[in-house]
Amino acid sequence: MKHLYSLVFLLFALTSSNLIMAQIIPNVTYTNDNTMTCSGTASAAPTGGAGGYTYMWSQGSTSSSISGLCAGSYFVIIQDSNQDSVSFNFTITNPCSNLTVNLSTTDCTPGNCDGTVQMTVTGGSAPYTYNWSNGAGATVQNQTNICAGTYSVICTDMNGCTTTANTTVNDPCTNFNGTFSSTPASSPAICDGSISFTPINGTAPYTYVWNIATTTQTNFNLCAGNYTVVCTDSNGCTITATGTIIDSLSTPTPISVNLTTTDDLTNNCSGSASVAPTGGSGVYSIEWSTGATTSSISNLCAGIYSVLTWSTSYPDSTTVSFVIADSSSTYNNNPYPNGTINDTLYTDLVTNCIIDYNTIDSASLYQAVYSSSSQSLYVTWAVYSPTDTVYISDTLALIGNPGYYSLTISVYCPNKSINDFFKIESVIYFDGSSVWTSTLGLDEQDLLDHVTIYPNPFNNSISVDNKDGVIQSVRLVDLNGRVISEMNQINSGLIELNQLESVSNGTYLLILSGENSYKTYKVIK
Known part of the structure; x- marks a missing residue:
């Protein structure tokens, strides 16, 4: 028993x-x-x-x-x-996730409204309806005999799913323009100046007819004054422009522009831009890469643009390029700055499309260091994908009072579609001699939302800045929930999770817990 x-x-x-x-x-x-x-x-x-x-x-x-x-x-x-x-x-998922529209265009012949836009719809459920931006809103699938311009269409399927596509029809004469270059006359009494006209966006060869009965591109031994040229390209496109030779005793300030932009926050071509020229002499002329000649333009889709500004009474000009970003790819963790630092990158990493914009799933400010001697902010941005991380370094000017600053970078890949233009936004605190990349004096949840974690990707260790003392425990887990490393009873200061050499490469979750809140960050090895 x-x-x-x-x-x-x-x-x-x-x-x-x-x-x-x-x-x-x-x-x-x-x-x-x-x-x-x-x-x-x-x-x-x-x-x-x-x-x-x-x-x-x-x-x-x-x-x-x-x-x-x-x-x-x-x-x-x-x-x-x-x-x-x-x-x-x-x-x-939702029933609209696979509805896409592709547009192919045929440009206008010079000076004519004979362009076309052909549409191909995939996904969704037929029948489809169409609403074009041109005229009163054309509802046919394809557009024919249209003038040069930007066109937008909303395609709707039988389930009410919608998608928007944009394209541009060009006319070889629309953007035909040019700039003057000149050398001043020694004085009002000496005729030793010169003037030349350089065509832009036309098709060679060109012909020139000046108001001084010459047909050359450049003219010499001229007095100070205004000179008009009629330039014609091989397509028959014609432009009439007037430039000026001044005397060296009255040279004005070089021209410059103040550019302001608004991003496409609704993903519906709602971006805008405006310029306010200064310097130069006489009346300003403005031409945008869209063909507009006003000081402000609107209805801009995400993309790269430029604006050329010159003064009619002095042969000086300047061109400024800028990016309109879309809201779907704007990373924003900056609720209340008292200053803004904006920048647009033009590096090989983005112009040669080393970044794979098809797989980007996050981006952040990796590092920011301030040099008081040069009054420059040296920043490194990190753009993450499931398999790789691209680091982009840039130098920004930081001259101002202590306080919070919004730090914004526009990144683009010109070989991709318009949806690949995006901005990364972060926040720094400038105390007058150094910068902090986490905000101060906030409640627990805000502090956990602005913690500095580095390096990311990590190798042997992960460091977390706990200078505010808000973090009470740290846990590193894999995507299956298995705890890799953890620390409890943490004091303020620098937290380090060490001995991570044996951790396999991949994506992990770093869980930072306060007294009543927690925040999860993605880290990569």
Whole structure:
């Protein structure tokens, strides 16, 4: 009988051990965004493990169910009372996700309105309707006999799904222009000046007819005064322009422009730009890369643009290039700066498309160092993809009072489509001699949202700046929820997770916990 009791006790112990060590089964169910109004939902009903479950969803919720989900990728980490955890990844879709429109154009012949736009629709559900921006809103699929200009179309399928596409029809004469260059006359009484006209955006060869009865591109031995030329290219496009030779005793200030821009925040070609020229002499002439000649332009889609400005009474000009970004790729963690530093990159990394814009999933300010001697801010931006990280270094001027500053960089790849123009925004605090890349004096959640983590990608260690003392524990987990490294009972100062040499390459989650809040950051090795 004694042996029988022992056997029963052993079986009970083994059964209890198996129950305790049972793996957590997430049992996550979800519904797609079928109404196209972020109506997706997800719910977790885990079994196994030790019970007492807690939840951490990728959008920040800690309840067992979430709602209001738009189309996209999500995950949930479920943890039981024994600190064991499991991760579940899922994707919310909607019926509009595969509706696309491709436009192909035929440019106008010189001076004529005979351009075309052909549309190809893929995905969605036929029949489709079309609403073009030209005229009163043409509703046919293809456009014919149209003038040069920018055209936008909204395509709608039978489910109410919409997509917008934009294209430009060119006329070889539309952007035909030119600039003057000259040398001043020695004085009003000496005729030793020269003037030359350089065509822009035309097709060689060119002919020139000046108001002084000459037909050469450059004229010499001229007095101070105004000179008019009629320039014609091989397509028959003609431009009439007037330049000036001044005397060296009255040279004005070189021309410059103040440029202001607004991004395409609605992804509906809502961008704008304006210039305010200074310097030069006489009346200003302005020409944008779109062909407009006014001081302000609107209805700009995301893309690269330029503006040429010159003064009619003095042969001086300047060209400024700029980027209009779209809101879908604007990274913004800057709620309240008292200053703004904007910059646009023109480096080989972006112009040669070393960055793979098809796989970008995040971007951030990696490092910012201030030099008081040169009054320059040396910044490094990090652009992340699932397999690689590209670092972009740049130098910005920082001359101002202590305070918070919005730091913005525009990045683009000219070989890609308009949706590949984006901005990265961050925030720095300038104390007059150095910069901080995390804000000060905020509540716990704001402080956790602005923590500095480096390096990222990491190799042997990860450092976290806890100078505000808001972080009480740090946990590094993989995407399956397995804890790789953790620290508790943390004091203010620099936190270091060391001995990470053996961690495999991949993407991980760094969970920073305060007293009442937490923040999850993605880190890469």
